[in-house]
Amino acid sequence: MSAHLNLSHLTIALDAPDAPALATFYATILGWETSRIESQTVWVNVYPAEGTAPFSLGIQQVENYRAPEWPNGDIPQQAHLDFDVASLAESEPLVLAAGATKHPVQPSKNGNFIVYLDPAGHPFCLCQA
Incomplete structure (x- = not known):
């Protein structure tokens, strides 16, 4: 047990x-x-x-505070948040308007998730539900 x-x-x-x-x-x-x-x-x-x-x-x-440098850098990402959403196209404008930035590195081969940075530099992903 x-x-x-x-x-x-x-x-x-x-x-x-x-x-x-x-x-x-x-x-x-x-x-x-x-x-x-x-x-x-x-x-x-x-x-x-x-x-x-x-x-x-x-x-x-x-x-x-020092923001993580993802995907490579001296300050590694320690954790990140994934948010499953119904529509990536509808969700992206909402997170950008709130202050997120789209990361230049997008590792998804099929486009089913998008990597962003929050205003403090933490990576997070919107994922197609």
């Missing part, structure tokens, strides 16, 4: 130079809410409507 966590919620945390700004970006593209927590560092939670998902994003402000 293996033991496991009795998990009630999962938070995926991202570092950022400006936590409120990056949280606003993700809340905008996902249609979620934000709540700010002040402590030794600035932390902003980004979460869906209550009961709709067992996870959220946590955006943590860090001094001297």
